[in-house]
Amino acid sequence: MRIAYFTHSLASCWNHGNAHFLRGVLRELQALGHEVRAFEPEGAWSLQNLLADHGDAGLDAYRAAYPDLHSTVFTAEDDPADLIDGADLVIVHEWNDPGLVAVLGKARARGGRFTLLFHDTHHRAVSESEAMRAYDLSAYDGVLAFGETLAAVYRGWGWRDRVFVWHEAADTRLFHPPAKEAPRNGLVWIGNWGDGERSAELEDYLLRPAAEAGVPLDIYGVRYPAEALAALERHGAAYRGWLPNARAPQIYARHLATVHVPRRFYTALLPGIPTIRVFEALACGIPLVCAPWDDAERLFQPGDDYLVAQDGDEMTRHLRAIRDDADLRASLVANGLAAIRDRHSCAHRARELIDIVAQLAAPTLMKAIA
Numbered sequence: 001m002r003i004a005y006f007t008h009s010l011a012s013c014w015n016h017g018n019a020h021f022l023r024g025v026l027r028e029l030q031a032l033g034h035e036v037r038a039f040e041p042e043g044a045w046s047l048q049n050l051l052a053d054h055g056d057a058g059l060d061a062y063r064a065a066y067p068d069l070h071s072t073v074f075t076a077e078d079d080p081a082d083l084i085d086g087a088d089l090v091i092v093h094e095w096n097d098p099g100l101v102a103v104l105g106k107a108r109a110r111g112g113r114f115t116l117l118f119h120d121t122h123h124r125a126v127s128e129s130e131a132m133r134a135y136d137l138s139a140y141d142g143v144l145a146f147g148e149t150l151a152a153v154y155r156g157w158g159w160r161d162r163v164f165v166w167h168e169a170a171d172t173r174l175f176h177p178p179a180k181e182a183p184r185n186g187l188v189w190i191g192n193w194g195d196g197e198r199s200a201e202l203e204d205y206l207l208r209p210a211a212e213a214g215v216p217l218d219i220y221g222v223r224y225p226a227e228a229l230a231a232l233e234r235h236g237a238a239y240r241g242w243l244p245n246a247r248a249p250q251i252y253a254r255h256l257a258t259v260h261v262p263r264r265f266y267t268a269l270l271p272g273i274p275t276i277r278v279f280e281a282l283a284c285g286i287p288l289v290c291a292p293w294d295d296a297e298r299l300f301q302p303g304d305d306y307l308v309a310q311d312g313d314e315m316t317r318h319l320r321a322i323r324d325d326a327d328l329r330a331s332l333v334a335n336g337l338a339a340i341r342d343r344h345s346c347a348h349r350a351r352e353l354i355d356i357v358a359q360l361a362a363p364t365l366m367k368a369i370a
Contacts, residue, residue: 024171
């Protein structure tokens with residue numbers, strides 16, 4: 001099958017979590033024998049920020065980890081219908097311009113012999129619903145939603161059985177435990193400060209507990225304003241700056257544990273959707289402690305695959321226990337790894353995508369899918 005995916009950026013993961021999953025799932029689709037092409041718009045803000053901060057060298061980790069992947073940059077003058085000529089499956093991520101979304105829909109409505117899917121991996125369907133409903137999806141064959149609560153929103157908008165839950169997952173070709181264990185020390189958190197969506201939570205469930213537990217804390221990410229950097233300094237955390245996602249396994253391998261602090265939208269309006277860093281951390285074999293979130297879809301086994309802290313005091317106790325109890329660390333690592341390997345790798349998601357397309361595809365495409 002010939003697959004075209006329109007992303008904000010494949011090359012840049014600067015504040016762009018979709019790139020993590022996309023890289024892994026496209027590589028798995030290639031391994032299954034499918035031809036994949038990624039398209040990203042000229043001037044993508046994620047890539048522009050990365051290049052402004054780090055220059056072309058900021059792409060070195062991606063290029064080294066994914067030599068078999070590349071993307072085609074298109075401009076406003078390019079006709080998207082020409083870009084997808086011959087494609088059997090076209091997927092459009094929701095970070096794309098509404099104009100592109102509409103043009104590809106028109107190409108499908110004019111008799112395009114491809115399956116056209118919209119891929120939503122964000123909270124804008126509830127946080128900016130009017131903007132999302134303005135997207136012209138009238139000719140799209142289906143929607144891929146990265147969690148059940150998001151899929152329910154689309155069902156409410158009339159998509160019914162044409163919206164499919166397609167969770168993110170870990171690229172286990174890259175995210176795995178180190179081949180040889182080395183000394184580990186302290187706590188690490190990899191994530192962006194964001195737009196005030198979890199500022200208080202980061203202080204309550206990460207900064208203060210780490211300081212109270214006496215556990216050194218390294219923080220990687222971007223978009224940390226002056227007040228955030230001041231909070232890190234106040235609690236004794238070390239800010240390490242932006243981290244190419246392809247290097248995250250190396251960083252996890254140096255630390256005893258990591259923490260998941262979900263954004264407010266994923267605890268209140270879209271409960272049950274973990275970020276991709278949950279999958280990636282567990283795949284790397286590092287113990288994980290989570291601030292409260294409802295694993296409503298039973299993706300994992302809370303308490304076995306990871307620990308959950310209901311408040312800052314419990315987080316402090318968990319961090320001390322992980323530091324001091326080697327058996328606890330080993331149990332969490334084994335259970336977390338098993339969950340990823342059994343159900344939550346990009347290889348699993350690639351096969352799920354093929355199954356979804358088979359349900360939607362016209363009979364003339366069935367041979368290509370098979």
